[in-house]
Amino acid sequence: MGHWRIALDAMGGDHAPQATLAGAKQALEFWPELHLLLVGDEARLKALLKTYGLEGFLGSRLELVHAASVVEFDDEPKVILKEKKDSSIRVCAQLVREGKADGTVSMGHTGAAMMAGTLVIGKLEGVDRPGLAALLPNGTDKPTVFIEVGASIDSRPEHIAGFAQMAAVYAEQVVGIANPRVGVMSVGEEESKGTEVTLEACALLRQTPGLNFLGNAEGRDIWNGRFDVIACDGYVGNVVLKSAEGMARLVKNGLSSALQRGIMTILGAALVKSSLTRWFKGLDYREHGGLPLLGIKGVSVIGHGSSDATAVRNGIRAALRALDARVVERIQARMSEISSKA
Amino acid sequence: MGHWRIALDAMGGDHAPQATLAGAKQALEFWPELHLLLVGDEARLKALLKTYGLEGFLGSRLELVHAASVVEFDDEPKVILKEKKDSSIRVCAQLVREGKADGTVSMGHTGAAMMAGTLVIGKLEGVDRPGLAALLPNGTDKPTVFIEVGASIDSRPEHIAGFAQMAAVYAEQVVGIANPRVGVMSVGEEESKGTEVTLEACALLRQTPGLNFLGNAEGRDIWNGRFDVIACDGYVGNVVLKSAEGMARLVKNGLSSALQRGIMTILGAALVKSSLTRWFKGLDYREHGGLPLLGIKGVSVIGHGSSDATAVRNGIRAALRALDARVVERIQARMSEISSKA
Numbered sequence: 003m004g005h006w007r008i009a010l011d012a013m014g015g016d017h018a019p020q021a022t023l024a025g026a027k028q029a030l031e032f033w034p035e036l037h038l039l040l041v042g043d044e045a046r047l048k049a050l051l052k053t054y055g056l057e058g059f060l061g062s063r064l065e066l067v068h069a070a071s072v073v074e075f076d077d078e079p080k081v082i083l084k085e086k087k088d089s090s091i092r093v094c095a096q097l098v099r100e101g102k103a104d105g106t107v108s109m110g111h112t113g114a115a116m117m118a119g120t121l122v123i124g125k126l127e128g129v130d131r132p133g134l135a136a137l138l139p140n141g142t143d144k145p146t147v148f149i150e151v152g153a154s155i156d157s158r159p160e161h162i163a164g165f166a167q168m169a170a171v172y173a174e175q176v177v178g179i180a181n182p183r184v185g186v187m188s189v190g191e192e193e194s195k196g197t198e199v200t201l202e203a204c205a206l207l208r209q210t211p212g213l214n215f216l217g218n219a220e221g222r223d224i225w226n227g228r229f230d231v232i233a234c235d236g237y238v239g240n241v242v243l244k245s246a247e248g249m250a251r252l253v254k255n256g257l258s259s260a261l262q263r264g265i266m267t268i269l270g271a272a273l274v275k276s277s278l279t280r281w282f283k284g285l286d287y288r289e290h291g292g293l294p295l296l297g298i299k300g301v302s303v304i305g306h307g308s309s310d311a312t313a314v315r316n317g318i319r320a321a322l323r324a325l326d327a328r329v330v331e332r333i334q335a336r337m338s339e340i341s342s343k344a
Numbered sequence: 345m346g347h348w349r350i351a352l353d354a355m356g357g358d359h360a361p362q363a364t365l366a367g368a369k370q371a372l373e374f375w376p377e378l379h380l381l382l383v384g385d386e387a388r389l390k391a392l393l394k395t396y397g398l399e400g401f402l403g404s405r406l407e408l409v410h411a412a413s414v415v416e417f418d419d420e421p422k423v424i425l426k427e428k429k430d431s432s433i434r435v436c437a438q439l440v441r442e443g444k445a446d447g448t449v450s451m452g453h454t455g456a457a458m459m460a461g462t463l464v465i466g467k468l469e470g471v472d473r474p475g476l477a478a479l480l481p482n483g484t485d486k487p488t489v490f491i492e493v494g495a496s497i498d499s500r501p502e503h504i505a506g507f508a509q510m511a512a513v514y515a516e517q518v519v520g521i522a523n524p525r526v527g528v529m530s531v532g533e534e535e536s537k538g539t540e541v542t543l544e545a546c547a548l549l550r551q552t553p554g555l556n557f558l559g560n561a562e563g564r565d566i567w568n569g570r571f572d573v574i575a576c577d578g579y580v581g582n583v584v585l586k587s588a589e590g591m592a593r594l595v596k597n598g599l600s601s602a603l604q605r606g607i608m609t610i611l612g613a614a615l616v617k618s619s620l621t622r623w624f625k626g627l628d629y630r631e632h633g634g635l636p637l638l639g640i641k642g643v644s645v646i647g648h649g650s651s652d653a654t655a656v657r658n659g660i661r662a663a664l665r666a667l668d669a670r671v672v673e674r675i676q677a678r679m680s681e682i683s684s685k686a
Contacts, residue, residue, distance in 0.1 A: 155539045189582045
């Protein structure tokens, strides 16, 4: 990983600042070139540095940046615009905007982080609506890039087309899939099937130069490796992602309790758990660390509220990978290329 | 089960007529009061009756009804209107319309069966759009009724409200859940969250007399038992259901191959498979046999194209349960009650 400066929202998430500080420590140890800006209540963070073994990094690879408030779980995203201009999420975005950080990672309020990315860091030229992407397991060694899952609702066809185009760059540059196969989420394989919005999005993508567009994808295609990128409205994507998480939890709980009632308790349960862990790895927010927000003038990774130290460290890893792959510049170049040919 | 006459689309599904005939035999043996109308190519069916042990039922509890054509997988649903008026799916619906059958079961073309139900059997008074419901596992002993999954796309708010109202009757009368908790699929729990369509659907349901409406549900709530009924647009529901089926397949395949590579192959795999079978039971089309189409003047159960004999038998069971519960009459009564108070 290169020499990058990451603004970490130290106050974001259910277990902040304990999880973020412990994650920061792990990250600084893992990536010797990493420079971290810890954003939050400065006095409180400072008092905790020693506990988390971070004192030694201060002044060299670690900085504290004060932010007076925190966006709470039940706040509206728009609080960052007025009431909580000094929130850690917004200050992180401000640091990226001002070129003081290369990227930001937050385990806090998803909507607020998306709004900060969109309005404070700012949208790339030619991008109307940034989108949050999820990397989901499909039985192959490369995940499916599924966009948009951040609940940017009521997408127009050009938004969905944009999600697909940006995610294709991400799939190629960050995930490492050459000429990714792109689809739009619909209700059948046939070209004629879909809603007004998906049909029009397909029409736009068919005209996109240099895109390996396969047409309609179905729900099952997220999980079978037939597509590398699947794009849809943020309402649909959010529902599908949360449904998948809920189903994974049901299966895990169900298997555990079934096995605990049965014979071979310990051995069987351990076997099942390790297999499940492997297969749900891609669904596990601890593993991927967070979801990239694509279409803004900087790298922003938004993690799960329940993130622990490992998740925070892996969120930082996701940001570093995007920076190493120069994904922002590449998405900008691609979107300019597409709009110039349109 | 009561004395009901079921029109079975003997030609519908990938394994018809073998699977439908074998399923018919099982059903006639299971439910001694059942009367079956086998709809399809009469000469072909007649020649097979002996092979499937059905000869003895002919003339008493079994009838053959001729249908000259079959709706194929790649046909448009609307072929039943002109080119394939004599298709087995349409003839089944016609039998219900004419009062010669009480309900119909088909493992054939879902879209065609929905169209036959809607246009031939006909919509109930006050129902603008019938909806296909799925029963999904949630860790409790009663499944979540999830509607609409039949890809009736671009739903308006009143359609979604109607789906919820009808599914609530189904949940109460057929599934046996008193005062079912009803939600609309959205992107967050808060009342303010959702698309224009879901927000308006919620407004309509909040005003519905006698409905236990809880407001917004999220994707995870399908699987956790917090709601008994969750309603959404048919595009969203179809994507979520197919995604769940795809994920279940990925998990099964993944676990099997992981275990086969590891130690304790046979024992472990058997343990995992039996647990998974139990926990995916509700997702298994063989187990539930088919999905009820709600909002029409008769009982119609639409099954999976890959159905085997067990799935066919269980599809017939689903139809019998709906008939025993008088679900059509009860949905009609409820929809009339709601519209009279609106």
